Amino acid sequence: MKSVLAVMGIGFAIVAIGATASAQNPPREIAGYRLGSNISAYGDRIGTENAYAVRLRPYLKEAAVSVPEGFASGYVVYGVCAAPGTIVRIKVKYEDEGRAFFDRLLAALKKQYGEPSQYVGDPFQAYVAWKWSFDVSKNEKITMILSHYDGDDEEHTQGNALKLSLTSQIAQESRCHEAQRRKEQIQDSTGTARFPAPADAEAWRRWLPAP
Template sequence: MIKQFFIISIIFSQFLVLLPLAFSSEKPPRAIGGFILGSDITDYPDIENSNFLKEVVIYDWHGFDKGIISYAICEKPGEIVRIKLKYSDSSKKYFDLLLDKYKEKYGDPSEWKGDSFGILHIWKWKFVDENENRVHLILQHNTRNPNENTGNMVKLYYPDNIIREQACFSKQCSQNINKATEEQLKQRAESNWTYLIPQ
């Protein structure tokens, strides 16, 4: 008797869970803001790209687990402007060894960027190369900050070249907006519940 009651209870609870699906007259949503899941991004010619750098990812690379290489796409397409690599050895002991090696090669760091809690250890060196480019080098160890990769990481980048690419990209975006007709801009600004609620 108890067993039958238990089985009936399970069947009834499953029925209640599925009831809203069975009587829903709507298909699952696939679109919002005029964008449709599964459609091609080139179907929307009025949108602007937001990234002024492109990135490639590398794995298992000469003592590094992974890395991200960022390169320019606007003023100097293809120029590498930032390199971020995560060391295979994530230990604090290895970080201390790396720090000694960095100091041996480049002298004392220019500044400390870590936190006071001992969670994020960040040392930064600043240089100017033979072409008058500012070069920044960061060595970091992260024990548990969720906003950063844990373990040991090195970042090497041209700050001015990144700023240059961002400015070039912003200028291009402004020019593209200026090319849009008043009618196109007016259509893009229009809104109603079809755009605001998933369809």
């Protein structure tokens, strides 16, 4: 019962400050973690010892975090190239997995930050997701996605979840990684490429999917 009341409190808190907040003040913090801050500020609340590289994005690492009452779990994603340790994404799952709670959260977020920029869920609404995009400045862009899922696909987080992303910093991390990768591929002093491409069509086959 105590956990349920705590989750309800989260929703009420969002509604309570909705009247004074606006899209000019984009969301940056949830469950005690803030976009743009460094993981070093949170001590052992972030499990960096078990962090791992984000799939297809080696310039980012993901680590589980401890969360306050009312949340079931969470993680942060941070950069390892342009600004090592800087938090670029925060995702939390709420303890209450019900659709009614999701609808209350959605209404509260609309009141605080305005209407979502787009619907990013599926057309059948098994996976319901709304996205807000905030162009804070030329160099700072933030997105927020509120989602609800009640299905068997492990691709989506079960229940209710909220994700904040500092997309401008993610782009910087990507550019930094690409610059480093290109440096590693430049030709050495003898003029031989460090990673030469296969010289004949037969050699290419190992890189191509078979029928």
